[in-house]
């Protein structure tokens with residue numbers, strides 16, 4: 001699961017059958033709610049100084065090429081976006097193993 005400018009959310013060991021998969025009805029909240037943490041501007045699965053540098057190089061108005069860097073959606077790449085990167089600095093994607101959520105009766 002991905003979104004431009006955000007870390008992904010990785011689900012491991014999902015068993016796919018012929019039926020639809022609707023994780024929003026799963027009884028474990030960790031599975032129902034996906035958080036895509038903003039700030040991975042260069043899409044290397046890590047929020048770090050490279051993302052801060054990229055943000056500073058693109059400070060100003062949003063263009064079609066850098067719109068994923070406007071993390072708060074205010075139309076500008078600015079200090080507010082830098083704060084978001086600082087809040088998420090050092091994070092990597094959330095990874096969930098579905099085998100950890102199997103209930104054995």
Ligand SMILES: [Ca+2]
Pocket residue numbers: 039040041042043044045046047048050051
């Ligand atoms: Ca990054």
Ligand SMILES: [Ca+2]
Pocket residue numbers: 069070071072073074075076077078080081
């Ligand atoms: Ca912004």
